[in-house]
Amino acid sequence: MQVTDDLCRATAREHIDLLAAGTISARELLQLHLDRIDQVNDRVNAVVSIDRDIAEAAADASDARRAAGQLRSPLDGLPTAFKDLEDAAGFRTTRGSRRFADNISTSDSDVVARMRGAGMVPIGKTNTPEFGTGSHTINDVFGPTRNPYDPTRSAGGSSGGAAAALAAGMVSVADGSDMGGSLRNPASFCNVVGFRPTPGVVPMSPGGDLWNTLPVKGPMGRTVRDAALLLSVIAGESPRSPITFPGDGSRFARVAEEAPDQSILAGLRVLWSPSVGGLAIDPAVRRVLEERAVPELRAAGATVIENSLEAELAGIDEAFRTPRAHGYAAGFRDAVATTPEILAPELVANTTWGLSLTATDLARADELRTQAFARFAELFTEVDVIAAPAATVPPFPVEERWVREVDGVPQNDYLDWMRAAWRFTPLGGASMSVPCGFTDEGLPVGLQLVTAPRRDEFLLRVAAAFEERVPAWREAPAILG
Template structure:
């Protein structure tokens, strides 16, 4: 079934619903109550019969209709698909059939995830009307679990960007301040969660594209161990770096979604074999208290110094002090090769981009543009299609990658970058002998404004990934959780764990989140302004 897009590239407009002081109607109040529940709370309420999957789904669709004109988190809203899934969950539950514990809890997918019968655009003109004939594995798994799909979220084109300003379907705004970016490239995923349009969302992280927008929006974002979540049916950017991961409003919710997504997939040659650890149990154990007692938190020397805003550093240090008060041991670790990680990444990533995006040639699928003048040949059609279909940032990275892979430069650039990657992996291995997890601010700054100097300067945006990129080079899991506020905007706290130790990340992350929430008396998102 093809679902007609209900929203394509909307942006801020004067007709968007405005805040008023008038009391909410009972229907609006119910919508608000249901959309503010966490995924775990929704799961419990659905199983207890407090409300139905259809009621939960309608509440979130109503919320999307209410705020989407301001947030623009979605490229496509799939209301009919979501309601059909919810109705089937309600039918099965009423009949006493066995269901997944989270059946009926809605979800969104970043519009890189291929969805059969539903437009998948990658945020690009070149795929604006492409309807895939198959499902990506992560979407198939959320469908099998009975999670209604609310829609496909906005992103920087082909996941290339750090602000969701490079989408062919308009900018996504930050629910904390709609004059600010939500981060990227999974900005739509993070904004949909922060704006209470979705309980949790599926994003992708190539150099921080889940963790950085989570930091900017006060949500939790996780990059799993490379290969632990299938990439089959996820449109590739840089195949050795890309990883699917959850965005949620709590560590426990992120663990629950990760549990659904993870597992070996024979369709993905990089998929890891073996049993999936119980991430949800690890997070619940961490949140129950005492998780930080005796834990060694390694502050990475290269990721916590010069270049970070004062407010970001202050929030990070405050969170460290709280962890120490909970019994954690704070140690400094030295990872000297991390000083070269950013440079290595911006050679490896565009090289793989250049290779992966060669398939968009105007011949087989997607946009086709024929030249206005001259002969119509394979070369001229490809040139015209790529010129019209790709945005500036995508073209920039293709050119850079093609150059790095060209004869005479391969060893000097791409080959050298791969050697740095090995050094980064060795540095992390040595650091984890001194600490259980490594910590740093997730990003050097809080959310910045649209069209600001940073937004228009590619190098400034690239430098914003300095803390997140090393985890992708090493293939290790990373998490960003809300540390606090700086001038009213969220600050992210990043934790990194050894490869395959995602459960450790959830246990310690949930313990730190619990301590932070207890100290402030509520979750950070409770402080977010109402849209």
């Protein structure tokens, strides 16, 4: 099935055009997506806590605004669902945890408030592992989210519900968040786009540690320009967030509106890192990227050089793991002390380790992070973009909690196999996964693109040009066949 046969898998920009032309109303567009949810969600489990009354009221309000010529934004009327880590007034917000299984939000996070303020139509929540811990979306409240391209496989995580919902056409665009690859990994697994912006582009508020630059929130879409479209709404300064950049997201709207410019690839200096610092990479992943991505970049006029980045990424694992564990200790120490038996083992292990850290451990991690940043700041004077695998493996069996082995190399814990994404997190730049192709088994593979901090708009333009040459996103998932 190609996208032209399926309105639910059309681009968000096409949805906007249909609404503007009066070809379809927001209520009718919502109903199409609700029908799709009824058709496939029981086999995928991507959208949870669905509230049809809230969705229908929002769609009707959008239609009334359109009739009165008072649209709030170009996204007015687009159906979406919020990641279940986000507070959204009136919706059940579990955070994937039995501790919050019956929690109903009474207020909106900044991201949710901006999406609602833009006139978007919320259907429900997208599934996530407990408190977003891990790159496999499974929890004790809703169970696992399955991959629309092969329901026996993982959809990735922690934004796995959002990625699977997009792939199956249950929503038009979706929000997500990323520390260890939670936007990039599920995007790679589900053949969609996941964009991790520079910290400060999108507000993290409200939250427990608003100064932390490891976690960010960002957009997901079936295409790069759709992701840019959502970013234009959720980006911008917030008085509740101390590190947000001044201004709004209008610069990202321009990326969404303009046709991709292939000339941006001509002369582009690309560093291809097939192993992201010497990691084991599944041969099927590497084969797709080296047969599709690298030749296409060169054909477009880019200069592509190969570098393992082993020297540049020295010490980066400690620079990520230590502050991450410290963050878990700060956020979950009380929960682990009182109800460890109902928490995911990964969350308990991270928190316990974080509580054992010393000031010396934290100081050393800061020093290693600073040194790595300096090396990459110098590297980005010589290259424009780093290209690499977004995930070390294709989607793995859904019954496995995490990947134990990659290309014959044992993985010590559930963070090890995710390193292709999170090794770039401490560097503070923008990064994303864009669909690139499929393994012989028909499993999606994403190309990760990384730039220096504050080059988000540039990265989106590069990715949009690449996507036009490699439109792998158009391949619909098997679950719709």
